[in-house]
Amino acid sequence: MAQKDIQFLAYYLPQFHPIPENDKWWGKGFTEWANVTKAKPLFKGHYQPILPSELGFYDLRVPEVREQQATLAKEYGVDGFIYYQYWFSSKKMLLQRPSEEMLKSKSPDLPFCFCWANETWKGIWHGLDNPEVLIEQEYEGKEGYTAYFNYLLPFFQDSRYIKVANMPMFHIYRIGDIPDLEVFTNTFNALAKKAGFDGIYFVATVNADHDSILKNDAIYGQVGLDVFLKMRYGNKNQFSKESLLGKVENRIKKAVSTSNKVGVRKKPLLFDYADGVAHLNIKFPNKKYISCVFPNWDNSARSGKKSLIFKNADPKAWQKHLQIAVDELKENPENPKFVVIKSWNEWAEGNHLEPDKKFGRQWLEAVKAVKDKISKP
Known part of the structure; x- marks a missing residue:
């Protein structure tokens, strides 16, 4: 992918097809659509359920669906998808079918890369009332990392895979959880060079820990704005209080007390969208920083009264949020020329660009308006 222009990359959830594990945990034929359709308003003026429009309740096993998604993405200025990937160990992987079929069929013709969603799945994060572990994330050292790389290599070698200066882009959701990070990065880098x-x-x-990421020369980019998501998991601060990101984090978390953490909270945690993103539109803290922006967020379909909701999200406010991120990147031309959008299709978290029944294609039209403006003098 050329580096001359700013690229918009959107996270992509492959959950929308049945798998045996979800059948066991949630019932036969379960996909995220089950949560989406049963959502109910939790307070006056709360808009739920949030439902898809023209793409419908799709099944990602159907090639035509993946083609329709790519066509919409290209038409409205989304340059590529970042597929979430659930590699738990060399013996266990989930939800890989859409990306594997995309690789095999060579279609759709849309750039892509992966985000290793390296996180243990617990029931309480996925709509259950108990914190039991559903499946454990494992780290198997050099041997396991080699197996993972070998699985990824055919994707890396695909002409559609997003590369920066002949390096495949690879996102890691919880890089601070990798107990032997240097072993992991050294193994992947060595095998990549060999290939x-x-x-x-x-x-x-x-x-992840901010300081250690900055000091690790192998880490080329750092996605931002995931601070608000950690409020689902507890109140441990991720940054020093004196740092720029620490100040942003503390400002957002003022409303969150110990009694409000997930598993205890009895009512949704509410933020106004425009006010929330105003706090998150920060000046770049370093030359590795990559902005991550979000059009909307309401995970009550999955978490009910324990949810986090950015109310009053609409395409106009979303366009302003995205434009600010682009303007900041233009002022920092040495930073990576990417803006990451969370997300293309996380419907159970009320977090999507795909057309919905309330706004149609307006989320995408906002992206195109900002993208078109980039190329103008």
């Missing part, structure tokens, strides 16, 4: 690349372009989200 003819110049290494791996690792992108870390900010739910």
